[in-house]
Amino acid sequence: MKQSQGHNRPKKYGMVIDLDKCTGCGSCMVACMAENNVPFKKDETNKRDSITWMKVYKLTNGKPFPENDVCYLPRPCMHCEGHHGHSPCVSVCPATATDYSTDTGIVSQIYTRCFGCRYCMAACPYHARYFNWWDPVWPAGMEQMLSPDVSVRMRGIVEKCSFCFHRYQRAMDKAHLEGRHELAEDEYQTSCTQACPSGAITFGDLNNPEHKVHQMVKPDNAHGGRPQAPNAFRLLERLGTNPKVYYLSTREWVRKAGDNSIKGEGKAHAKH
Amino acid sequence: MSALEEKSKAVSDGGGFALLFFVVGLVASLIVGWVVFPKILYSQKRQPFDFNHKLHNELVDEGCESCHFFREDGSYAGVPKLAQCVDCHESVQGDTEDEAIFVNDYVTPGIEVPWLVYSKQPDCVFFSHAAHVKSAEMDCKTCHGDIGNSSTLKVYEENRITGYSRDIWGKNIAGFKKNTWDRMKMDDCSECHVKLGVHQNSVQTGKGACFVCHQ
Numbered sequence: 001m002k003q004s005q006g007h008n009r010p011k012k013y014g015m016v017i018d019l020d021k022c023t024g025c026g027s028c029m030v031a032c033m034a035e036n037n038v039p040f041k042k043d044e045t046n047k048r049d050s051i052t053w054m055k056v057y058k059l060t061n062g063k064p065f066p067e068n069d070v071c072y073l074p075r076p077c078m079h080c081e082g083h084h085g086h087s088p089c090v091s092v093c094p095a096t097a098t099d100y101s102t103d104t105g106i107v108s109q110i111y112t113r114c115f116g117c118r119y120c121m122a123a124c125p126y127h128a129r130y131f132n133w134w135d136p137v138w139p140a141g142m143e144q145m146l147s148p149d150v151s152v153r154m155r156g157i158v159e160k161c162s163f164c165f166h167r168y169q170r171a172m173d174k175a176h177l178e179g180r181h182e183l184a185e186d187e188y189q190t191s192c193t194q195a196c197p198s199g200a201i202t203f204g205d206l207n208n209p210e211h212k213v214h215q216m217v218k219p220d221n222a223h224g225g226r227p228q229a230p231n232a233f234r235l236l237e238r239l240g241t242n243p244k245v246y247y248l249s250t251r252e253w254v255r256k257a258g259d260n261s262i263k264g265e266g267k268a269h270a271k272h
Numbered sequence: 273m274s275a276l277e278e279k280s281k282a283v284s285d286g287g288g289f290a291l292l293f294f295v296v297g298l299v300a301s302l303i304v305g306w307v308v309f310p311k312i313l314y315s316q317k318r319q320p321f322d323f324n325h326k327l328h329n330e331l332v333d334e335g336c337e338s339c340h341f342f343r344e345d346g347s348y349a350g351v352p353k354l355a356q357c358v359d360c361h362e363s364v365q366g367d368t369e370d371e372a373i374f375v376n377d378y379v380t381p382g383i384e385v386p387w388l389v390y391s392k393q394p395d396c397v398f399f400s401h402a403a404h405v406k407s408a409e410m411d412c413k414t415c416h417g418d419i420g421n422s423s424t425l426k427v428y429e430e431n432r433i434t435g436y437s438r439d440i441w442g443k444n445i446a447g448f449k450k451n452t453w454d455r456m457k458m459d460d461c462s463e464c465h466v467k468l469g470v471h472q473n474s475v476q477t478g479k480g481a482c483f484v485c486h487q
Contacts, residue, residue: 010473085475093476101481103473108483112396151396151487166487169398173346176402 008181012081012105012225013163014206014244015190016216016232017074019254021200024072028054031195032076035164037146039136039153051130053077053161054192061253071254074201076192077128077161078235078243079107081225088241089120089129097158105206105244106163114157121158125236126243129160163203164190185211206244217246233258310445314429314438320378320385321370326423336412336420348401351387354378388428390439391416391456398487408468417453461485 032038032054044050059071080087085100087107097113098120100106121129135155138146146152149166153159171187185204193203204211206219218228224242227233231248233255249255332338339352357379364375378385393399404410412420429438441447442455449455452464465480466472474481 090476096476096482099477099482100475101473101483102475103471103481104483106483108481108486110396110482110486112394112486113482148395149487162483165483166398169400169487170346173348173400173402175346176400176407177342177344177346179406181407 008103010103010105010207012206012244013168013188013204014079014105014213014219014246015076015163015193016202016213016246016248018200018202019071019073019247019249020251021198022056022072022074022196023198024056024058024070025197026056027195027197028074028192028201029056031191032161035147035150035191036162037136037150037152038159039132039134039138041134041137049131049133051132051159053128053130053159059254059257069251069253071249071251071257073247074192075126075128075235076190076245077107077163078126078241078245079105079163080241080243081105082240082242083224088123088125092119092123094119104165104168106165106168107160108165109158109160109162111151111153111157111159116156116158118158125239125241129158131158132156167191213246216248219246231255235259306445313432315432317388317428317430319388319425319428321373322368323370323425324423325419326421329420340412342402342406346402351389354382354384388430388437390426390428390437392437393440393456394436396486398485414452415456417451458485 029052033040033052036053038051038053041050054074054076057073057075059073061067061069063069080089081100082088082091085102087100089098090100090107094117095113095115097110097115099108099110101108116131118131121127121131132153132155136152147166149170167190168183168188171183175181175183175187185208188203190201190203193201202212202216204213206214206217206225207221208214216229217232219225220228224240225244226237227246229248231250232246233249234243234246235258236243237259247254247258328339329335339356341349343349357374361371361375361379364371374385377383404415405412430436431438431441440456442449442457444454447455449460452460462480465484470480470484472479473484
């Protein structure tokens with residue numbers, strides 16, 4: 001038996017979503033629900049108690065007809081790093097049910113550990129966390145198609161996107177069998193990434209310069225992962241949550257919609 | 273003897289009784305807690321029929337992995353399916369009663385054997401056999417005990433509340449363990465991970481991250 005395991009270079013799995021490519025079709029939402037055994041109800045019209053790990057929002061520039069423009073914005077869990085892994089939800093969890101791994105950069109949620117206080121939901125500025133108000137009820141026969149790799153959740157606990165972490169575990173299984181300790185870029189991809197018909201979602205290791213996500217946004221790790229690519233932005237950048245989901249858009253109003261700003265803010269800078 | 277002395281004697285006699293009651297009560301509670309409770313908590317279940325690991329182990333070439341193998345995608349097959357057994361067991365071999373049950377009740381009608389799995393974990397647990405057996409080069413015995421040299425299957429003791437095998441909590445109701453394979457709880461996993469220097473990568477606890485062994 002080996003006495004110690006070789007420690008791999010830490011990963012920072014993240015996502016880049018090109019909003020100019022997103023058509024708002026919702027394939028990512030469907031793929032996510034099917035992949036992660038996300039429960040649903042007969043009536044899903046009340047969006048305050050429905051569960052959508054991946055949710056597509058519709059943004060509009062609010063202008064009348066000729067200048068009117070819309071943009072669809074898919075929102076998974078941002079897997080915030082904060083400062084040294086102190087993401088908003090991880091910091092407040094009194095049950096140690098949610099955690100940040102310095103090896104993968106993924107914010108985990110352990111359903112059997114969670115007791116449903118919902119502090120994390122209050123702390124999350126992205127509304128990425130959902131509460132199970134009921135036990136899941138699957139239509140007859142549908143239990144048969146639940147994924148055995150993802151634990152189903154019960155009433156009274158919080159759940160959220162895991163970046164399909166079970167796919168990482170499965171990919172690592174194969175790597176171990178083949179005597180490897182590192183994964184290739186295409187070995188670990190989230191379900192929404194693969195389902196997107198327009199290729200708007202890219203997933204990979206932000207620490208690895210060879211991965212597409214790194215090349216697309218050029219994260220400045222010395223300054224909280226701030227994107228250096230011109231069209232890249234993150235949601236609520238100024239909160240300092242240091243999220244690992246980046247967005248791309250050539251449209252300025254979309255990039256501005258990613259953060260709250262007071263009227264006229266930024267105009268003074270534009271003069272310089 | 274004065275009245276005062278008599279009274280104090282009576283008090284000390286009463287104290288003796290109280291002590292006796294306390295000791296009897298304590299012993300009774302301990303017996304209930306350590307002996308009666310585990311007997312009520314666990315039901316005794318028998319496997320569909322007996323299986324001789326030792327006998328099979330002597331006949332195969334690759335040890336445990338001959339039947340408990342890895343699939344190409346790195347997942348672990350676990351308990352063998354009927355298809356693996358029928359090559360040899362199409363007709364009754366030997367003259368044991370268990371063999372007859374196996375062939376007549378399961379092989380001939382083509383029914384999978386409903387084995388009770390001693391090491392079955394809750395579905396929130398992720399365990400990578402590949403990481404442990406292939407990368408860390410651990411042997412099966414470390415967690416499962418020397419099953420390969422056992423000639424009978426032990427009684428499956430099912431926890432009536434949780435539905436899991438007693439092997440997960442461990443035989444010792446107080447939670448003491450002598451061997452690494454005595455228990456299969458989260459603390460046993462993390463104890464070994466700390467000892468063997470698996471990177472402790474959790475921000476919350478400074479220990480192993482949750483998503484190492486959970487799913």
